[in-house]
Structures are given as structure tokens and as C-alpha cells.
Amino acid sequence: MENTNINLTIIVPVYNEGIFIEETLESISNQTNSNFKVLISDNCSTDNTYDIVSKMTANDRRFLAYRQETNIGAVDNFAFLIKKVDTDYVMIAGGHDLWDEDYVEKCLLKIMQSDQIALVHGDIYLKDDNGNKDNREVRFFDMAGISDPVIRFNLSMWLGQYHFYGIYRSNVLKSTFIDKKFFGSITVVLCQTAIMGRIVHVKNTVQYFRIRSQKENINERKKRYAVSYHGYKKKTFLPFWKTPFYMVLAAIKTPIYKKKKRVSCRIRLVLSSFNACSKYFDSMVNDVKNLRP
Structure with a gap:
């Protein structure tokens, strides 16, 4: 599925992802829909992340990598990439996650079906650092049939955050507080997204989301x-x-x-x-x- 008109940018903000980044970028590169560009910003990693990124991006014209001279923080690293997005749609990709090969194709087709859809995500499976399945609950709700922004807003306030890493309408994501530094910001961004449109779950295509194995108070x-x-x-x-x-x-x-x-x-x-x-x-x-x- 290729088209000369690129309408999707995948942004990958990374920091010290040397263990997983190669597998992550290969998962993106192997998507059945290859009609996208990938922007990667390494936030001055102290490991070999940027070396791996540079090697991989040199062989694929769709990939463009940046390296911050100092650690500017995760929020500013996100904002740096989002400002460079000039396509109708944007996908947020974690530097340690994986996707089924048809993930981009299925999710992009869904969000293009209606301008009332603001965010699309697939099934979400959790893995620990060793690749083992994690049985923690993943809470999300398919809002395809909910027209009331207030109901969507309230649902998003109490659901999980894993579907933050999905495909958005670019104008929607840029209208949120994605560049603000405060605790709980992802929940607020998802609530804003729900006000502006429906958050839709696409079944039978999976994002494998790595989570921290070490528990913390x-x-x-x-x-x-x-x-x-x-x-x-x-x-x-x-x-x-x-x-x-x-x-x-x-x-x-x-x-x-x-x-x-x-x-x-x-x-x-x-x-x-x-x-x-x-x-x-x-x-x-x-x-x-x-x-x-």
C-alpha cells in the first residue's frame, strides 16, 4: 500500500533506548503501509542509542534522526518533534515498543474514514523488559459510537493511558497541552483529544507496549x-x-x-x-x- 502523497509522520522521542531501539525501528520499517516518514529525536542519550539510530536511518530515506546537544527533558523532546510534523496524521511511537506489521495500515484507514475520529489505536499487549507478557489491566474504551464530548471527556479521565501511543489527527494533538510540564499530563492530553473527537479502537492489530519491570512507590x-x-x-x-x-x-x-x-x-x-x-x-x-x- 504505497502512495506518493505522504500523510503520516511517526515521531519517536528516545532516551537511553539502546537495548530496544533497533527492534523498534525495524518494527516500524516493516509495516505493510510504508507510506510515511519517521522523525526520531535522541534526547542526548548516554548509551549507544544514537549510534544505532544513525546506522539504521542511513539506509532508509523515510527516517530522519536528530540529536539534542543536552538533555532537554521528555516534554521538550516531544514538542521538538511535534513542531516538525507537517502531515495530516501523526503517530506517537515509544522507543521500546513493537507493532504488528499491519498496525499502521489498519489504524490509518480507520482514522481517515471520518473527521469525527481524533485518535485511533489497536489492541494493546503489555510486556516486561524481558519480553514476557505482563498481566496488568489495560483500560480503554472504544468511543466510536459516543457523540457527546462530555461523556468522552469523563471516560478518558478515568481510563488508562496506553492508547496515548496511537495515530492522531495532527491538528488535534497540536491543540492539546502536549508541551506543558505537569504530572498527569498524558491523561489531560487524552481528555482534550476526547473533547475534539472520538477515540477509536481497531481490533486484530497489536501494539506491544513495554513497561517497567521494577515497581515503584x-x-x-x-x-x-x-x-x-x-x-x-x-x-x-x-x-x-x-x-x-x-x-x-x-x-x-x-x-x-x-x-x-x-x-x-x-x-x-x-x-x-x-x-x-x-x-x-x-x-x-x-x-x-x-x-x-
Whole structure:
């Protein structure tokens, strides 16, 4: 399935993915729909990630690699790539994940069927670092039949995040808070995506999502997020208190493409957004406890 008009960009932000990146890029390269371009940004990895990326991209004109001179943090590395997207659709690919060979073909065909679809993803299987199946629950919901943005917004607030790595309409992703640095940002981005369109599940094509084998408590996770977001160790003040704020802001500012009853829809979105205080309540309490000397 090839066409001279490229309408999909696959972005791959990476950092220290030397163990998995070759297999990941091969999985992308072997897609049955080869009509796309791939933008890779290495966030100043300290391992051999960029050497592997450079070797592989030299042999495939669809692939273009960048290397940051310093670690700019995961969010800015994402934003760097997204600014370079000039196609109608964009796929976010993790530097350690794999896909069935027909993943791009099936998902791209689905999102092109209707301008009411904002994001498409396939089946999601979890693997640990050794490639073994992980039995943790994957929570997502096919919103193909849900026309109400408020219902989609509320569903996205409480579901998982794995389908963040799917194929978006580029204008939708660029209208989200994808470039903002705050804890819980992926959930907010998915909620914004749900406001702007339907999030659709395509069956019988799989993304194999690698997850961390090492379990961590909430304080360990906050430290990892802080380094990941900023590129260096940074002490954050009440980090999870920002999440409900951005959820409310998303309800206020995200474009609504629904043709009728936009005002009432906006009011319902704003009222629903305060549920984020309930979702993140335990984390917010933990933030306060950590203020104690």
C-alpha cells in the first residue's frame, strides 16, 4: 500500500533506548503501509542509542534522526518533534515498543474514514523488559459510537493511558497541552483529544507496549517524572496539585467541534473537570505530607 502523497509522520522521542531501539525501528520499517516518514529525536542519550539510530536511518530515506546537544527533558523532546510534523496524521511511537506489521495500515484507514475520529489505536499487549507478557489491566474504551464530548471527556479521565501511543489527527494533538510540564499530563492530553473527537479502537492489530519491570512507590515515581520532564533533578512543589488545574483549563480552552449546544457542552465540561480532584486526591494528599520537615 504505497502512495506518493505522504500523510503520516511517526515521531519517536528516545532516551537511553539502546537495548530496544533497533527492534523498534525495524518494527516500524516493516509495516505493510510504508507510506510515511519517521522523525526520531535522541534526547542526548548516554548509551549507544544514537549510534544505532544513525546506522539504521542511513539506509532508509523515510527516517530522519536528530540529536539534542543536552538533555532537554521528555516534554521538550516531544514538542521538538511535534513542531516538525507537517502531515495530516501523526503517530506517537515509544522507543521500546513493537507493532504488528499491519498496525499502521489498519489504524490509518480507520482514522481517515471520518473527521469525527481524533485518535485511533489497536489492541494493546503489555510486556516486561524481558519480553514476557505482563498481566496488568489495560483500560480503554472504544468511543466510536459516543457523540457527546462530555461523556468522552469523563471516560478518558478515568481510563488508562496506553492508547496515548496511537495515530492522531495532527491538528488535534497540536491543540492539546502536549508541551506543558505537569504530572498527569498524558491523561489531560487524552481528555482534550476526547473533547475534539472520538477515540477509536481497531481490533486484530497489536501494539506491544513495554513497561517497567521494577515497581515503584509514589515518591519514587514523582522523582522519576521530575527528571524525565525537565532533564535534570528538580524539586517540585505540590506537583499533583497542578493536574486538576490543567484539567479545568482543558475543559475551558479545548476546541469543541460539536455543532449544536456548544455553550451547555462547555459548562458541562467545566463542571466535570473538577472530578480530577477526586482522581488525584491521594496523590495530592501525599504532596502535602511531603512538605513536612
